[in-house]
Amino acid sequence: MIEKPVRGSPLAIYGAGSTGKFVSKALRGSGFEVACFLDIEAGAGPVCEGVRVFHPESPDLSADFRSSTLVIVAVFNGGASVPAIQRNLKEIGFTRTISFLQLYGDPSIPLGDRYWATSPVHYDGWQEDIELCDRLWADEASRALFREHVRCRRQLDLRLLPCPDPDSHYIPADLPAPRDPMRLIDGGAFDGDTIRKLTSAVNKTEAVAAFEPDSENFSRLVAAAVTGNQSLLGAALYLWPCGLSNRHGLARFSKTGGEGSSLSEEGAVMVQCVALDESMPNFAPTFLKMDIEGAEFEALCGAQRLIRRYRPDLAISVYHRPEHMWQIPNLLGRINPDFRFFLRSHGYNGFETVMYGFADR
16 A cells, blocks of 8 residues: 655655655645655755755654654666665654655646656556567566566556666677677767777777767767777767757757756757768668667657668667657567567666667677
8 A cells, every 4th residue: 555645744855856856846736745855965955945954864853753754755766776765764763655656646746757757547548559569578587577667657666676787788798799890879979988888898890970969968978989989999980969859850958968968848958850861871880779868769760761771789778758668669679570679677766778679690
Protein backbone atom coordinates (compact mmCIF):
# COMPACT_ATOMS: atom_id res chain seq x y z
CA MET A 1 0.00 0.00 0.00
CA ILE A 2 1.54 3.31 -1.12
CA GLU A 3 1.25 6.07 1.47
CA LYS A 4 -0.14 9.28 -0.01
CA PRO A 5 0.45 12.86 1.12
CA VAL A 6 -2.50 14.43 2.94
CA ARG A 7 -3.56 18.05 2.57
CA GLY A 8 -3.26 19.82 5.91
CA SER A 9 -0.37 17.62 7.07
CA PRO A 10 3.11 19.11 6.58
CA LEU A 11 5.50 17.36 4.22
CA ALA A 12 9.26 17.35 3.82
CA ILE A 13 11.05 17.05 0.49
CA TYR A 14 14.41 15.31 0.31
CA GLY A 15 16.53 16.92 -2.40
CA ALA A 16 16.72 20.66 -3.02
CA GLY A 17 17.77 20.30 -6.67
CA SER A 18 15.71 20.64 -9.83
CA THR A 19 13.45 17.66 -9.07
CA GLY A 20 12.83 18.87 -5.51
CA LYS A 21 11.83 22.32 -6.76
CA PHE A 22 9.64 20.75 -9.42
CA VAL A 23 7.88 18.60 -6.79
CA SER A 24 7.51 21.52 -4.38
CA LYS A 25 5.78 23.70 -6.96
CA ALA A 26 3.41 20.88 -7.93
CA LEU A 27 2.50 20.08 -4.32
CA ARG A 28 2.07 23.66 -3.15
CA GLY A 29 0.05 24.46 -6.26
CA SER A 30 -2.26 21.58 -5.31
CA GLY A 31 -2.84 22.76 -1.74
CA PHE A 32 -0.17 20.77 0.14
CA GLU A 33 2.08 22.27 2.80
CA VAL A 34 5.85 21.85 2.39
CA ALA A 35 7.40 22.27 5.83
CA CYS A 36 11.05 22.05 4.73
CA PHE A 37 13.60 20.54 2.41
CA LEU A 38 16.17 17.95 3.47
CA ASP A 39 19.49 17.91 1.67
CA ILE A 40 22.97 16.67 2.56
CA GLU A 41 24.30 19.88 0.97
CA ALA A 42 22.09 22.05 3.18
CA GLY A 43 24.97 24.25 4.25
CA ALA A 44 25.32 25.61 0.71
CA GLY A 45 21.85 27.19 0.74
CA PRO A 46 19.57 27.41 3.80
CA VAL A 47 16.40 28.38 1.84
CA CYS A 48 14.77 26.79 -1.20
CA GLU A 49 11.42 27.80 -2.70
CA GLY A 50 10.90 30.03 0.33
CA VAL A 51 11.27 27.32 3.00
CA ARG A 52 14.19 26.15 5.13
CA VAL A 53 16.64 23.51 4.01
CA PHE A 54 18.05 21.20 6.69
CA HIS A 55 20.68 18.53 6.68
CA PRO A 56 18.80 15.27 7.41
CA GLU A 57 20.81 14.84 10.63
CA SER A 58 20.35 18.43 11.81
CA PRO A 59 19.76 18.70 15.58
CA ASP A 60 17.05 21.27 14.77
CA LEU A 61 14.80 18.42 13.60
CA SER A 62 13.09 16.74 16.56
CA ALA A 63 12.57 13.02 16.92
CA ASP A 64 8.81 13.61 16.73
CA PHE A 65 9.19 15.54 13.46
CA ARG A 66 11.29 12.74 12.01
CA SER A 67 8.84 10.01 12.91
CA SER A 68 5.62 11.84 12.01
CA THR A 69 6.49 13.77 8.83
CA LEU A 70 6.08 12.18 5.41
CA VAL A 71 9.27 12.68 3.40
CA ILE A 72 9.06 12.70 -0.38
CA VAL A 73 12.41 11.67 -1.88
CA ALA A 74 12.66 13.99 -4.89
CA VAL A 75 15.82 12.59 -6.43
CA PHE A 76 15.55 11.54 -10.05
CA ASN A 77 18.85 10.95 -11.81
CA GLY A 78 21.17 8.12 -12.70
CA GLY A 79 23.70 8.65 -9.96
CA ALA A 80 21.77 7.96 -6.74
CA SER A 81 19.59 5.05 -5.65
CA VAL A 82 16.27 6.27 -4.25
CA PRO A 83 15.60 3.04 -2.27
CA ALA A 84 19.07 3.42 -0.70
CA ILE A 85 18.26 7.01 0.27
CA GLN A 86 15.00 5.84 1.83
CA ARG A 87 16.86 3.20 3.85
CA ASN A 88 19.36 5.80 5.07
CA LEU A 89 16.57 8.16 6.10
CA LYS A 90 14.88 5.38 8.05
CA GLU A 91 18.12 4.72 9.94
CA ILE A 92 18.17 8.31 11.24
CA GLY A 93 14.50 8.30 12.25
CA PHE A 94 12.49 9.27 9.17
CA THR A 95 10.13 6.30 9.20
CA ARG A 96 7.66 7.62 6.60
CA THR A 97 9.11 8.08 3.11
CA ILE A 98 7.90 7.74 -0.45
CA SER A 99 9.63 8.39 -3.77
CA PHE A 100 8.53 11.30 -5.95
CA LEU A 101 7.51 8.70 -8.55
CA GLN A 102 4.72 7.53 -6.22
CA LEU A 103 3.06 10.95 -6.45
CA TYR A 104 1.96 9.95 -9.95
CA GLY A 105 -0.61 7.71 -8.25
CA ASP A 106 -2.58 10.83 -7.24
CA PRO A 107 -4.22 12.39 -10.33
CA SER A 108 -4.98 15.57 -8.35
CA ILE A 109 -1.27 16.49 -8.40
CA PRO A 110 -0.42 17.92 -11.85
CA LEU A 111 3.15 16.68 -12.22
CA GLY A 112 3.34 16.18 -15.98
CA ASP A 113 5.89 13.87 -17.57
CA ARG A 114 9.48 14.05 -16.31
CA TYR A 115 11.83 11.91 -18.38
CA TRP A 116 10.12 8.48 -18.38
CA ALA A 117 8.00 9.19 -15.27
CA THR A 118 4.29 9.57 -15.91
CA SER A 119 0.90 8.37 -14.65
CA PRO A 120 0.42 4.58 -14.78
CA VAL A 121 -2.75 5.23 -16.79
CA HIS A 122 -0.51 6.33 -19.67
CA TYR A 123 0.54 2.75 -20.36
CA ASP A 124 -2.98 1.47 -20.96
CA GLY A 125 -2.94 2.94 -24.45
CA TRP A 126 0.40 1.32 -25.30
CA GLN A 127 -0.32 -2.30 -24.35
CA GLU A 128 -0.15 -3.67 -27.91
CA ASP A 129 3.16 -1.89 -28.55
CA ILE A 130 4.58 -3.12 -25.21
CA GLU A 131 3.69 -6.72 -26.08
CA LEU A 132 5.24 -6.36 -29.55
CA CYS A 133 8.46 -5.04 -28.05
CA ASP A 134 8.54 -7.81 -25.44
CA ARG A 135 8.87 -10.31 -28.28
CA LEU A 136 11.64 -8.33 -29.96
CA TRP A 137 14.46 -8.83 -27.44
CA ALA A 138 17.23 -11.23 -28.45
CA ASP A 139 18.09 -12.55 -24.97
CA GLU A 140 16.33 -13.32 -21.72
CA ALA A 141 18.32 -10.68 -19.80
CA SER A 142 16.88 -7.94 -22.04
CA ARG A 143 13.35 -9.33 -21.81
CA ALA A 144 13.55 -9.56 -18.01
CA LEU A 145 14.90 -6.01 -17.72
CA PHE A 146 12.18 -4.70 -20.02
CA ARG A 147 9.46 -6.36 -17.93
CA GLU A 148 10.99 -5.00 -14.71
CA HIS A 149 10.86 -1.48 -16.12
CA VAL A 150 7.25 -1.88 -17.21
CA ARG A 151 6.26 -3.24 -13.77
CA CYS A 152 8.13 -0.42 -12.03
CA ARG A 153 6.24 2.19 -14.03
CA ARG A 154 2.85 0.63 -13.55
CA GLN A 155 3.35 -0.01 -9.83
CA LEU A 156 5.35 3.21 -9.21
CA ASP A 157 7.98 1.23 -7.33
CA LEU A 158 11.66 1.95 -8.00
CA ARG A 159 12.63 -1.07 -5.89
CA LEU A 160 11.62 -3.26 -8.84
CA LEU A 161 14.55 -2.01 -10.92
CA PRO A 162 17.81 -3.99 -10.75
CA CYS A 163 21.19 -2.54 -9.88
CA PRO A 164 22.70 -0.86 -12.95
CA ASP A 165 26.05 -1.53 -14.61
CA PRO A 166 27.55 1.95 -15.12
CA ASP A 167 31.02 0.83 -16.18
CA SER A 168 29.84 -0.90 -19.37
CA HIS A 169 27.92 2.07 -20.77
CA TYR A 170 27.87 1.75 -24.60
CA ILE A 171 30.23 -1.24 -24.54
CA PRO A 172 28.56 -4.06 -22.54
CA ALA A 173 30.98 -6.93 -22.10
CA ASP A 174 28.35 -9.54 -22.96
CA LEU A 175 27.42 -7.94 -26.30
CA PRO A 176 29.37 -7.74 -29.59
CA ALA A 177 32.38 -5.42 -29.46
CA PRO A 178 32.45 -2.33 -31.72
CA ARG A 179 33.57 -3.03 -35.27
CA ASP A 180 37.20 -2.29 -36.10
CA PRO A 181 37.93 0.01 -37.90
CA MET A 182 35.21 2.31 -36.59
CA ARG A 183 33.13 4.94 -38.33
CA LEU A 184 31.13 6.64 -35.57
CA ILE A 185 28.12 8.94 -35.58
CA ASP A 186 27.64 10.42 -32.11
CA GLY A 187 24.30 12.17 -31.55
CA GLY A 188 24.50 14.22 -28.36
CA ALA A 189 28.29 14.26 -28.23
CA PHE A 190 28.45 16.51 -25.12
CA ASP A 191 32.19 17.15 -24.50
CA GLY A 192 33.44 14.12 -26.44
CA ASP A 193 33.30 11.68 -23.52
CA THR A 194 31.59 8.91 -25.52
CA ILE A 195 33.88 9.47 -28.49
CA ARG A 196 36.90 8.91 -26.26
CA LYS A 197 35.41 5.75 -24.79
CA LEU A 198 34.29 4.17 -28.05
CA THR A 199 37.35 5.03 -30.14
CA SER A 200 39.62 3.74 -27.39
CA ALA A 201 37.91 0.36 -27.72
CA VAL A 202 39.12 -0.20 -31.31
CA ASN A 203 42.51 -0.26 -32.99
CA LYS A 204 41.58 2.22 -35.71
CA THR A 205 39.00 4.95 -36.16
CA GLU A 206 38.43 6.01 -39.75
CA ALA A 207 35.91 8.81 -39.17
CA VAL A 208 33.76 10.49 -36.51
CA ALA A 209 30.69 12.68 -37.09
CA ALA A 210 29.61 14.36 -33.85
CA PHE A 211 26.47 16.46 -33.26
CA GLU A 212 26.17 18.78 -30.23
CA PRO A 213 23.83 21.81 -30.34
CA ASP A 214 24.77 23.32 -26.95
CA SER A 215 27.38 25.98 -27.80
CA GLU A 216 29.31 25.57 -24.53
CA ASN A 217 29.43 21.81 -24.87
CA PHE A 218 30.39 22.16 -28.53
CA SER A 219 33.39 24.31 -27.65
CA ARG A 220 34.58 21.64 -25.20
CA LEU A 221 33.92 18.94 -27.81
CA VAL A 222 36.07 20.72 -30.40
CA ALA A 223 38.89 21.26 -27.92
CA ALA A 224 38.84 17.60 -26.87
CA ALA A 225 38.65 16.27 -30.44
CA VAL A 226 41.53 18.23 -31.91
CA THR A 227 44.01 18.09 -29.04
CA GLY A 228 45.40 15.16 -27.11
CA ASN A 229 43.06 12.39 -28.29
CA GLN A 230 45.48 9.76 -29.61
CA SER A 231 42.66 7.44 -30.69
CA LEU A 232 41.53 10.03 -33.27
CA LEU A 233 44.91 10.45 -34.97
CA GLY A 234 44.40 10.07 -38.70
CA ALA A 235 40.60 9.99 -38.41
CA ALA A 236 38.35 12.28 -40.44
CA LEU A 237 36.41 14.54 -38.05
CA TYR A 238 33.05 16.15 -38.78
CA LEU A 239 31.89 18.29 -35.83
CA TRP A 240 28.41 19.77 -36.15
CA PRO A 241 26.94 22.39 -33.73
CA CYS A 242 23.50 21.01 -34.58
CA GLY A 243 20.73 18.86 -33.18
CA LEU A 244 19.32 15.76 -34.85
CA SER A 245 15.72 15.42 -35.98
CA ASN A 246 13.59 13.99 -38.80
CA ARG A 247 14.10 17.07 -40.99
CA HIS A 248 16.26 20.15 -41.44
CA GLY A 249 15.13 23.33 -39.69
CA LEU A 250 15.41 25.56 -36.66
CA ALA A 251 14.08 24.44 -33.28
CA ARG A 252 13.83 25.92 -29.80
CA PHE A 253 16.50 24.69 -27.40
CA SER A 254 16.97 24.76 -23.63
CA LYS A 255 20.67 25.37 -23.10
CA THR A 256 22.29 24.33 -19.82
CA GLY A 257 25.96 24.00 -20.75
CA GLY A 258 25.72 20.46 -19.39
CA GLU A 259 24.31 17.02 -20.13
CA GLY A 260 20.65 18.07 -19.77
CA SER A 261 20.45 20.51 -22.70
CA SER A 262 17.52 19.58 -24.94
CA LEU A 263 15.16 20.58 -27.69
CA SER A 264 12.16 22.15 -26.00
CA GLU A 265 9.24 24.38 -26.97
CA GLU A 266 10.11 26.45 -23.90
CA GLY A 267 13.73 26.87 -24.99
CA ALA A 268 15.19 30.38 -25.02
CA VAL A 269 17.53 29.89 -28.00
CA MET A 270 17.16 28.56 -31.52
CA VAL A 271 19.42 25.83 -32.94
CA GLN A 272 19.79 24.21 -36.31
CA CYS A 273 18.60 20.60 -36.58
CA VAL A 274 19.48 18.20 -39.38
CA ALA A 275 18.35 14.77 -40.55
CA LEU A 276 21.12 12.20 -40.94
CA ASP A 277 19.63 10.82 -44.16
CA GLU A 278 20.14 14.24 -45.75
CA SER A 279 23.27 15.51 -44.01
CA MET A 280 25.39 12.32 -43.93
CA PRO A 281 23.91 10.08 -46.67
CA ASN A 282 27.22 8.43 -47.66
CA PHE A 283 29.05 8.41 -44.33
CA ALA A 284 28.72 4.62 -43.95
CA PRO A 285 28.74 4.42 -40.12
CA THR A 286 29.67 1.24 -38.28
CA PHE A 287 28.33 2.60 -34.96
CA LEU A 288 25.42 4.99 -34.33
CA LYS A 289 24.93 6.35 -30.82
CA MET A 290 22.13 8.70 -29.75
CA ASP A 291 21.61 10.29 -26.34
CA ILE A 292 19.74 13.44 -27.29
CA GLU A 293 17.39 14.12 -24.38
CA GLY A 294 14.12 12.94 -25.86
CA ALA A 295 14.65 13.66 -29.58
CA GLU A 296 15.79 10.09 -30.33
CA PHE A 297 12.61 8.87 -32.02
CA GLU A 298 12.43 11.80 -34.44
CA ALA A 299 16.17 11.58 -35.17
CA LEU A 300 15.89 7.87 -35.97
CA CYS A 301 12.98 8.60 -38.31
CA GLY A 302 15.37 10.97 -40.08
CA ALA A 303 18.05 8.27 -40.35
CA GLN A 304 16.04 5.34 -41.70
CA ARG A 305 17.76 5.15 -45.09
CA LEU A 306 21.22 5.35 -43.52
CA ILE A 307 20.41 2.62 -40.97
CA ARG A 308 18.82 0.37 -43.57
CA ARG A 309 21.70 0.78 -46.05
CA TYR A 310 24.75 0.60 -43.76
CA ARG A 311 23.36 -1.47 -40.85
CA PRO A 312 25.50 0.15 -38.13
CA ASP A 313 25.68 -1.12 -34.57
CA LEU A 314 23.18 0.90 -32.52
CA ALA A 315 23.27 2.35 -29.01
CA ILE A 316 20.14 4.43 -28.43
CA SER A 317 18.96 5.91 -25.11
CA VAL A 318 15.35 4.93 -24.37
CA TYR A 319 14.62 6.62 -21.02
CA HIS A 320 13.91 10.25 -21.91
CA ARG A 321 10.22 9.75 -22.76
CA PRO A 322 7.69 7.30 -21.22
CA GLU A 323 6.99 5.44 -24.48
CA HIS A 324 10.54 5.36 -25.87
CA MET A 325 11.41 2.03 -24.25
CA TRP A 326 9.13 0.18 -26.69
CA GLN A 327 8.50 2.81 -29.36
CA ILE A 328 12.17 3.03 -30.41
CA PRO A 329 12.88 -0.73 -30.58
CA ASN A 330 9.65 -1.25 -32.52
CA LEU A 331 10.63 1.47 -35.01
CA LEU A 332 14.07 -0.01 -35.53
CA GLY A 333 12.60 -3.50 -35.85
CA ARG A 334 10.53 -2.22 -38.77
CA ILE A 335 13.55 -0.52 -40.35
CA ASN A 336 15.74 -3.64 -40.13
CA PRO A 337 13.74 -6.77 -39.18
CA ASP A 338 16.85 -8.96 -39.02
CA PHE A 339 18.59 -6.86 -36.34
CA ARG A 340 19.07 -8.38 -32.89
CA PHE A 341 18.05 -6.03 -30.06
CA PHE A 342 19.24 -5.92 -26.46
CA LEU A 343 18.45 -3.76 -23.42
CA ARG A 344 20.90 -2.78 -20.70
CA SER A 345 20.70 -0.37 -17.75
CA HIS A 346 23.66 1.82 -16.76
CA GLY A 347 22.15 4.22 -14.19
CA TYR A 348 19.85 4.25 -11.16
CA ASN A 349 16.14 5.09 -11.37
CA GLY A 350 15.81 3.93 -14.99
CA PHE A 351 18.33 6.45 -16.28
CA GLU A 352 21.01 5.57 -18.84
CA THR A 353 18.91 2.69 -20.14
CA VAL A 354 20.16 1.88 -23.64
CA MET A 355 18.81 -0.24 -26.47
CA TYR A 356 21.58 -1.95 -28.46
CA GLY A 357 21.07 -3.28 -31.96
CA PHE A 358 23.31 -5.48 -34.11
CA ALA A 359 23.07 -6.80 -37.64
CA ASP A 360 24.68 -10.11 -38.55
CA ARG A 361 28.37 -9.60 -39.24
